[in-house]
Amino acid sequence: MFQLKNVSYLYNEGQPSEHAALDNINLSINRGEFVAVIGHNGSGKSTLAKHLNALLIPTRGTVLVKGIDTKDPQHLWTIRRTAGMVFQNPDNQMVATAVEEDVAFGPENLGVPAEEIRRRVKTALQTVDMWEYRKSAPHLLSGGQKQRVAIAGVLAMQPEALVLDEPTAMLDPSGRQEVMDTVVRLNRDQGITVIHITHFMAEAVLAGRVVVMNEGGIVLDGTPEEVFSHLDELKASGLDVPQVTELAQRLSKHEIVLPSGILTVERMVAEICRLKSKM
Amino acid sequence: MSIEVQNVSFTYQPGTPFAATVLDRISVTIHEGEFVGLIGHTGSGKSTLIQHLNGLLLPEQGRVLVDGTDTKNKSARRAIRQKVGLVFQYPEHQLFEETVAKDIAFGPRNLGLSEDEIEERVNNALLTVGLPPAKYAQRSPFDLSGGEMRRVAIAGVLAMGPSYLVLDEPTAGLDPRGRDEILGQIAQLQQEQDLAVLLVSHSMEDVARLVDRLLIMYRGQIKVTGSTREVFQQAEQLKQLGLGIPQITEFMRSLNQVAPEVRTDILTVDEAVPEILAYLGGTGHA
Numbered sequence: 009m010f011q012l013k014n015v016s017y018l019y020n021e022g023q024p025s026e027h028a029a030l031d032n033i034n035l036s037i038n039r040g041e042f043v044a045v046i047g048h049n050g051s052g053k054s055t056l057a058k059h060l061n062a063l064l065i066p067t068r069g070t071v072l073v074k075g076i077d078t079k080d081p082q083h084l085w086t087i088r089r090t091a092g093m094v095f096q097n098p099d100n101q102m103v104a105t106a107v108e109e110d111v112a113f114g115p116e117n118l119g120v121p122a123e124e125i126r127r128r129v130k131t132a133l134q135t136v137d138m139w140e141y142r143k144s145a146p147h148l149l150s151g152g153q154k155q156r157v158a159i160a161g162v163l164a165m166q167p168e169a170l171v172l173d174e175p176t177a178m179l180d181p182s183g184r185q186e187v188m189d190t191v192v193r194l195n196r197d198q199g200i201t202v203i204h205i206t207h208f209m210a211e212a213v214l215a216g217r218v219v220v221m222n223e224g225g226i227v228l229d230g231t232p233e234e235v236f237s238h239l240d241e242l243k244a245s246g247l248d249v250p251q252v253t254e255l256a257q258r259l260s261k262h263e264i265v266l267p268s269g270i271l272t273v274e275r276m277v278a279e280i281c282r283l284k285s286k287m
Numbered sequence: 288m289s290i291e292v293q294n295v296s297f298t299y300q301p302g303t304p305f306a307a308t309v310l311d312r313i314s315v316t317i318h319e320g321e322f323v324g325l326i327g328h329t330g331s332g333k334s335t336l337i338q339h340l341n342g343l344l345l346p347e348q349g350r351v352l353v354d355g356t357d358t359k360n361k362s363a364r365r366a367i368r369q370k371v372g373l374v375f376q377y378p379e380h381q382l383f384e385e386t387v388a389k390d391i392a393f394g395p396r397n398l399g400l401s402e403d404e405i406e407e408r409v410n411n412a413l414l415t416v417g418l419p420p421a422k423y424a425q426r427s428p429f430d431l432s433g434g435e436m437r438r439v440a441i442a443g444v445l446a447m448g449p450s451y452l453v454l455d456e457p458t459a460g461l462d463p464r465g466r467d468e469i470l471g472q473i474a475q476l477q478q479e480q481d482l483a484v485l486l487v488s489h490s491m492e493d494v495a496r497l498v499d500r501l502l503i504m505y506r507g508q509i510k511v512t513g514s515t516r517e518v519f520q521q522a523e524q525l526k527q528l529g530l531g532i533p534q535i536t537e538f539m540r541s542l543n544q545v546a547p548e549v550r551t552d553i554l555t556v557d558e559a560v561p562e563i564l565a566y567l568g569g570t571g572h573a
Contacts, residue, residue, distance in 0.1 A: 011365065047466065048462040048463065048464050048465075049433060049434070049461070049462045050432070096460075147352050150329065150330075151329070173539060175458050178459065178460055179328040180328065180489050181489050181530075182328060182329070182529060183329070186291070207462045207463060246462060246463055246464035247462075248463045249464055250534060251492065251533065251534040251535040251538070251556050252534060252535070252538050255535065255538070255556050255559050255560065255563070258560050259560065259563060259564070261531070262560075262564055264563070264564070264567060269405050273534060273537050273538045273541050275539045276538055276542075278537065278544070280542060280546075280563065280566075280567070281542075281545055283545070283567060284546070284566070286569060287567065
C-alpha cells in the first residue's frame with residue numbers, strides 16, 4: 009500500500025541550517041498491517057508520517073501510495089483519502105461545536121450526499137464508542153474522547169489506512185488505553201492499515217511490526233519480539249524497553265539463558281518457571 | 288518546617304448548577320527535604336491540590352500552612368510564592384523573553400535582588416538543569432528543543448530559591464531520553480540541595496525508582512498514602528482506583544503466585560536481578 013524508495017527529506021534546503029530529517033529511507037507497508045514507528049524526538053518519525061499522505065513531498069526518492077506517486081498533484085485527493093491522519097494535540101483538530109458536526113466536516117467537503125453523511129457519522133462514532141456523545145461540545149470531552157472523535161472524523165472519510173502521529177502523547181494512561189483499544193480494534197476487525205507513531209513502548213508491543221528510527225534512518229524493522237531483543241540498539245536510540253525485557257537481558261549476563269524478545273509479565277513468569285523446573 | 292494541608296475542601300463555581308467539589312477534606316503534610324510522588328487520574332484533583340500549596344487557590348474550608356504561615360495571609364503571599372516553586376504542565380508555553388537569561392531572571396528581579404545576585408542565580412539555575420550558561424544564556428528560548436525549553440522553564444522557578452518544588456507532570460510529551468535527563472536532574476537537586484519535591488506523575492515506573500513516599504488521589508480525596516514500597520504492595524486497591532503498578536513489581540507478584548519464596552515488594556529491575564538469581568540458584572536469599 010505504501011512504498012518509500014530511497015526517500016530523503018531536507019528541511020531548509022540550501023540554507024546553512026539545512027538538515028536531513030529523512031536520510032535514504034526504504035520501507036514498504038502492506039495492506040492490513042499494523043506498524044508502530046518509534047524513535048526519540050527529532051529522529052524523523054513525524055516527517056516520515058507526513059510523507060504517507062503527501063503532506064510532505066520527498067526532496068529525493070519516491071513515495072508511492074497504492075502505486076500513485078505523491079509528487080503527482082493530480083492525484084493528491086486520492087492519496088489524502090487513502091491515508092487519513094490523526095495528530096498529537098486533540099485541541100488543534102476540532103473544528104465544530106458539536107461532536108457529530110465535527111465528524112461530518114470531512115465528508116461534507118468531499119460532497120457526500122446528506123443521507124450518506126449521516127450514515128457515515130453514525131458508523132464512525134459507533135466504531136470509536138462515542139455515539140452517545142454526538143451532541144456534546146468537543147471542548148468538554150476528555151483528551152482520550154477528543155482523540156477518538158478525531159479518529160471518527162478520519163473514519164468518516166472511509167480511508168484505507170490510518171496514520172496516527174503520536175496520538176497518545178498528551179493523554180493520561182486511561183486516555184491512552186481508550187485510543188489504543190480503538191486503534192487495535194480498527195486494524196483487527198476492519199482490516200484498516202495502521203501506521204502508529206509513538207514513543208510509548210507499551211503501544212509498540214501491540215503492533216504486528218515495529219520500525220525504529222534514529223537520525224533520519226531506519227535502524228530496526230521486525231516483529232516486536234525481534235526488535236525488542238536488540239536492547240542495546242534501542243537504548244542507544246534513546247528508547248525504553250519493557251522492564252521484563254531488560255530483566256531478561258540483565259540475567260543473561262549472569263549466565264541465565266532466556267529466549268530473546270520477552271515482552272510480557274506472563275511470558276517472563278513462564279520462562280523463569282521453565283528454567284527452575286530444569287534445575 | 289513543612290507544608291501542612293489541613294482538612295481542605297474546594298469547590299469550583301460554588302453556588303451555581305456547575306458546582307463541582309474537587310477537593311474533599313484533604314489533609315497531608317509535605318516535610319522539608321522529602322521526595323513525594325502524587326498520583327491519580329485526570330480529574331482526581333491533583334492540579335487543584337498543588338495550586339493550594341503556594342496560595343494560587345485558597346481553600347474554601349480548612350487551611351494550608353507554609354512553614355507555619357497561612358496562605359490566606361495576604362501580606363505573606365509573596366514570601367509563600369517564593370518558598371513554594373510551582374512548575375505547571377507544559378511550562379515552556381510560559382517562556383516569553385528574548386533570551387534564556389532574561390527569562391530566568393524575571394522572577395529573581397521581582398524579588399528586588401542586585402544584578403550580581405540575579406546573574407549568579409541565573410547561572411546556577413542553568414547549571415542545575417544541565418544547560419551550560421556559556422552556551423545557552425544568550426540564546427532565544429524559542430530556538431531550543433522542547434526538552435531544553437522545559438528545562439529553562441524549570442530553571443526560572445529554581446532561580447527563585449524555593450524550599451519546596453512542585454512539578455506537575457514535568458515529563459509529559461517528552462521522549463524517554465528527555466524524560467530521563469529531567470528526572471535525573473530533579474533527583475540530584477532534591478538530594479544535593481535538600482529541597483522538598485512533590486512530583487505529579489502518571490508513570491508508576493518513574494515514581495517507583497525516585498520518590499520516598501506516595502500520595503494517591505481519587506475523586507478529590509487522598510485514598511492511599513505510605514512509603515513507595517508499601518503503596519505498590521497494595522496492587523488490588525490501586526487497580527480499583529484505575530491505577531497500575533510498575534511492570535517489574537507486577538512480574539514479581541505473578542512469580543510469587545507459583546514461587547512463594549520470591550519477594551513481591553520489588554520496585555526496580557536493579558532490585559529484581561539478585562532476587563531472581565537467588566531463586567534460580569536455589570541458595571535462598573542472598
